[in-house]
Amino acid sequence: MEIQELGEFGLIERLAKDITTRNASTVKGIGDDCAILAPAEGMRTLVTTDLLMEGVHFDLTYVPLQHLGYKAVMVNLSDIFAMNAMPRQITVSLAISSKFQVEDIETLYVGMRMACEKWGVDIVGGDTTASLTGLAISITAVGEARPEDIVLRSGAKPTDLICVSGNLGAAYMGLQLLEREKVIYNEQVEEARRSGSKEQMEALREAQPDFSGREYILERQLKPEARGDIVAALQQAGIHPTSMMDISDGLSSELMHICKQSQTGCRIYEERLPLDYQTAAMAEELNLNVSTCALNGGEDYELLFTVPLAQNDAVSALDDVHVIGYITEQDKGCALISRDGGEHVLKAQGWNPLK
Template identity: 65%
Template sequence: MTDISKLGEFGLIHHLTDNIKIKNESTVKGVGDDCAVLHYPDSEVLVTTDMLMEGVHFDLTYIDLQHLGYKSAMVNISDIFAMNGTPRQLTVSIALSKRFKVEDMEEFYSGLRMACDKWGVDIVGGDTTSSYTGLAISITCIGEARKEDIVYRNGAKDTDLICVTGDLGAAYMGLQLLEREKSVYYQQVDEARKKNDKHALEELKGFQPDFAGKEYLLQRQLQTEARGDIIARFRELNIRPTAMMDISDGLSSELMHICKQSNCGCRIYEKNIPIDYQTAVMAEELNMNVTTCALNGGEDYELLFTVPIGDHEKIQQMDNVKLIGHITRPELGQMLVTRDNQEFELKAQGWNPLSEK
């Protein structure tokens, strides 16, 4: 492994960005000056930024640096899609503690570049610096959209249909699975240590977590995908949502943002919330309510959007889109209708303190 001090800051940046090929006409100048230079004469410029901190947003015992690079880029690209835009450029700042080597950064960049290549995004700049402890990542993604295409959070109207893409709660269940296996491993290590069982400790070095039948949950947690396919399909079908955002903090929380900013209420139906079979099985195993997981689990990066009721047929033609309810007048509140027809007010619990129903 190569110490980063061997290359220095400029050497490292050069090493990581040297063979980047610019793909977008709007990128005039990428890495290598005080600023990147972009050209957007005919459309609006979209800018989004996100920070990921080791120990808070990721745990390197769960996720390798390549997946982390991929995910870091995807969560930002997802925000551009959530405005109905096209991602074009990205800058990445990383702060590293001494335990990271040049090869670690190569891995991170390979993931980052895979995500960027998937959606035709240019890496145009950034900052590489050191950190006292741990790894900090900050990414800014820039995209474009024609003025008339941009979808904000505040355009939902009474009677609009509420839709989500893919399925919900799986990324959160993937995290639960990883945490469970980690605690199983540490329990076994603790026990072996107490007994001073050196043979068992040696064997535990080859510990294999049990992910059988739950591969989809892991994939959803570790290999985040932004729903650019849905945005492309909107164009083909000539659909322009009235409001949209991506689901990073959980459906409840995001839907309440749309309702608040659009000054409206909503009614969604528990039976319509898309949930994968593996998510349901895992929730059962953990004795959790699967609907709560789907409402409040985060990191799905699916799209939540509203369309006028007249687009009902077009929406039916779309794969991977589920109609979960409709927008109401504000005085009707933000309601969940359960399978047994009870009504509950939605709560924004966010993904962190996911409490049981």
């Protein structure tokens, strides 16, 4: 169905009918000039927002709309978790060009609702409008935390241990794989067109690249998970990180943010960078240095945090958390210690859309 058949209010009505709210702090969701929230007494409210643009942040030739919706929500929840807080509500704004149909936007919403359901988050409002070219998605997430639980980027202290959850570089490798297959596919289409072979064109239309054995890196790129489970595990273990942020632009870049804002330096060990087997295999196939991918790949949405040295045992006992180095005095700078023991100054070479 064409979106203009429904118009803005018709589309909002259709999308809103599947949306219910469940949080005690959600007084009123979609349907008025504003959403109304009732923060619990003594709690802090956390607010974060992201703007995703087609062609810059996602490529719809290989990103399914349902996955895109899921990811667009998860990257915002990830920022709430990175404050050691719990997400509660989101608003969703979409600008939609004429190439999209009502069903496309519904599929996008299915993914968004799935991500929200996973973490008990309510969709409480937004804006639905037109765009001249492509899709724009702007999500704002609201979370809550007790004041004493909140973790900033600025609290790291010399001798603190540097920890990351999960593994690094997989989402970047997934992206490289998708980009490579896109190039190959486009070349095949071009060739079929030149040869004028109808059979070849028909076959290409049905063709699916073989991604077997690479499902993990694809899922990391297409359907990342915000690490609320790590926030819960830290809480249960009684560990209060001294600093924390999520890894969206790449480990190097994020670690340098923590060091700058904490006025410290750091040392991390190349041999300690957590890697998945598929990440390493894909890097080798593409002739890329896997450590560089892990340091700068971006879109991992893992948590990077620091804990006092005294909590070494507690943090080492946690599932899926890895100690990769330590915080130093600021004058030591930020460096990676390579496998051969050499020190290499860290550089923020990660994702930077405006460079």
